[in-house]
Amino acid sequence: LTAKGKVIADLRIFARGDGLLVDVPPRAAAGWWAMIRKYVNPRMARYEDISGSLSQLGVFGPRALSLVREAIGAGAVLPDTMPSYGHQEIGTGDGSILVASVPDFGVGGCELFAPPAVVQEMRAWLVRLGADQVAGDALLIARIEAGRPEWGGDVDDSTLAQEAALTA
Numbered sequence: 001l002t003a004k005g006k007v008i009a010d011l012r013i014f015a016r017g018d019g020l021l022v023d024v025p026p027r028a029a030a031g032w033w034a035m036i037r038k039y040v041n042p043r044m045a046r047y048e049d050i051s052g053s054l055s056q057l058g059v060f061g062p063r064a065l066s067l068v069r070e071a072i073g074a075g076a077v078l079p080d081t082m083p084s085y086g087h088q089e090i091g092t093g094d095g096s097i098l099v100a101s102v103p104d105f106g107v108g109g110c111e112l113f114a115p116p117a118v119v120q121e122m123r124a125w126l127v128r129l130g131a132d133q134v135a136g137d138a139l140l141i142a143r144i145e146a147g148r149p150e151w152g153g154d155v156d157d158s159t160l161a162q163e164a165a166l167t168a
Contacts, residue, residue, distance in 0.1 A: 007159045008035050010151045014087045014100055014113075019046075021098060021113065023056070027152030055119035058102070059126060060109030060142075068099060068110055071125035082110075097122070105139070106146030 002008060009028035014021040024032045029051075036047060059068055069078045072090055082088070082101035090097045098113040112122055127133065149155045155164045 001161055002157070005160050005162075006157055007151070007155055007161055007164050008032060008157060010149070010155060010164070012085060012100070012102075014085075014098060016089060016098065023111075023113070025151045031157055053115060054113055055116040057112045057114075057119045057123055058109060059112065059131065060105050060107050062108060064107075064109045065101075067126055067129055067131055068112065068122075070129055071122055072097065072099075104146065104148050105142040106148075107142075 009024050009032040011025075011028070011032065012023040014023070022032075033049070040047060065078060065082070072078075078088060078090070078099060082099075084101055084103045087098055087100035090099060095115045095118055097118060100111045100113070102109050102111045112119060114122065123133075143150060149164055
């Protein structure tokens, strides 16, 4: 938030073994980075933009976690359920995958954060396992029905935090 309580970005923060992963919508990235550069001394707390080396894939629906578990493989030890925004890092041969439980569309779901090649491989596995690829209007409708505002459309840097209804 700004000093006057206006929303700079709607973000998610995940604790990892080597630091924090901050997931910021692309439209809010410039404002987020301006705030970080202004208030965080890089000599006291190191930060970097890793968006070029990390991709994201959302899997939503009642079978989301079980599909992800099956796509990752036998070595994946994921719980049957995870609390909202709970997350776990899974090591694979190609790098690690951060699996986070995300309720943004009003149904169970998870976001996968991994190197681009791993995300492409996961997407292919999920399709082979029967997952449908959905985008565009279907995601927009699900987000609106879930009451989740989108930064840059429903909420921006002129919106007060209390007006944004960002409770989850």
